[in-house]
Amino acid sequence: xxxxxxVGIDLGGTNIKGGVCTPDGQLRxxxxxxxxxxxxxAHVLGRMAELVDDLVRDAQxxxxxxxxxxxxxxxxxxxxxxVVHNAPNLPGWVNVPLREQFSAMIGLPVVLExxxxxxxxGEYVAGAGREVHSLVMLTLGTGIGGGxxxxxxxxxxxxxxxxxxxxxxxxxxxxxxxxxxxxxLERYASASAVAERLCEAVRAGESSTLKAKVLANEAFDAxxxxxxxxxxxxxAARIWDETCQYLALGIVNLRHLLNPELVVLAGGLxxxxxxxxxxxxxxxxxxxxxxxxxxxRIALATLGENAGMIGAAALARAGLGF
Numbered sequence: 001x002x003x004x005x006x007v008g009i010d011l012g013g014t015n016i017k018g019g020v021c022t023p024d025g026q027l028r029x030x031x032x033x034x035x036x037x038x039x040x041x042a043h044v045l046g047r048m049a050e051l052v053d054d055l056v057r058d059a060q061x062x063x064x065x066x067x068x069x070x071x072x073x074x075x076x077x078x079x080x081x082x083v084v085h086n087a088p089n090l091p092g093w094v095n096v097p098l099r100e101q102f103s104a105m106i107g108l109p110v111v112l113e114x115x116x117x118x119x120x121x122g123e124y125v126a127g128a129g130r131e132v133h134s135l136v137m138l139t140l141g142t143g144i145g146g147g148x149x150x151x152x153x154x155x156x157x158x159x160x161x162x163x164x165x166x167x168x169x170x171x172x173x174x175x176x177x178x179x180x181x182x183x184x185l186e187r188y189a190s191a192s193a194v195a196e197r198l199c200e201a202v203r204a205g206e207s208s209t210l211k212a213k214v215l216a217n218e219a220f221d222a223x224x225x226x227x228x229x230x231x232x233x234x235x236a237a238r239i240w241d242e243t244c245q246y247l248a249l250g251i252v253n254l255r256h257l258l259n260p261e262l263v264v265l266a267g268g269l270x271x272x273x274x275x276x277x278x279x280x281x282x283x284x285x286x287x288x289x290x291x292x293x294x295x296x297r298i299a300l301a302t303l304g305e306n307a308g309m310i311g312a313a314a315l316a317r318a319g320l321g322f
Contacts, residue, residue, distance in 0.1 A: 003067040003322060007052055008313030010115060011073045013037050013089025017305065018051045020059040021313035025126030027306055029059045037090050049105045068109040070316030071098060072118030072308045079160045082112045111319040115308055117163055119266065120147020121154050122311030127303040128264045135262040136254050138165055140269035144186035148258065154315065166190065168250055189246040191269045194222035198239045208235040226272055241279060248283035255296055266301035273300065
């Protein structure tokens with residue numbers, strides 16, 4: 001029987017999302033389960049195997065109809081070796097041979113990919129980039145991830161770590177980053193950085209309607225900052241505008257380095273929609289050179305949390321020769 005479908009799995013510290021995808025990238029069935037990361041590597045792999053079985057049953061398929069399974073995993077990893085080197089929010093996940101172990105558990109070939117790369121490829125196959133040949137995607141969440149598709153192929157780099165856009169140095173000797181660098185883009189333009197930078201400004205003496213929350217150590221996030229900005233808070237408005245400017249600066253550099261046709265903004269911060277997209281585009285136009293008409297289109301992602309599953313499934317098909 002022809003192997004027409006593939007399963008894509010998006011492995012996270014809190015949830016594992018899985019979906020059965022058709023050859024053209026359409027999501028046929030999907031499920032989400034708790035990761036239960038504290039249970040350790042074997043426990044999580046077991047839950048992933050159960051998820052595959054459930055998806056196959058829900059889709060009324062047999063495993064012989066699957067080309068294979070693609071897994072998008074967080075953190076540094078080796079696609080070539082199929083090894084997760086160090087997965088954040090997954091205790092004990094150090095140098096885990098995921099491809100070999102998971103394939104043995106489910107009896108299917110497995111392709112391992114970085115989760116941001118998988119999401120970018122998903123947008124390329126079935127989302128905002130389905131009509132282009134090259135794109136760069138920025139995932140704007142707690143940090144900033146990224147993925148690069150050039151001439152229809154995912155670009156992983158020599159060490160399988162291409163696309164770490166959040167660690168482009170934007171401010172020399174700037175804010176410290178957990179990666180060990182200083183001034184990384186994600187320390188200025190991620191969703192978490194928006195709230196952190198407002199807190200720092202208030203504690204330094206600047207005025208804001210969010211001051212009471214800051215001084216009381218109440219939890220708030222980028223959504224609160226944007227709401228305050230829209231309500232007339234000058235500091236919140238400045239922080240939001242600076243965030244858009246930092247993102248635009250990163251896109252200017254990506255324009256010159258990779259010359260992509262499209263730049264896609266994804267992740268939690270992209271839920272701001274036009275309030276993110278329009279100022280980023282305006283700053284990009286202001287900061288960019290004017291000597292060549294080679295500006296990429298900038299757009300919002302369209303697949304939401306399904307991008308990683310769709311991309312992982314598509315990469316499994318591509319990696320296994322289907």
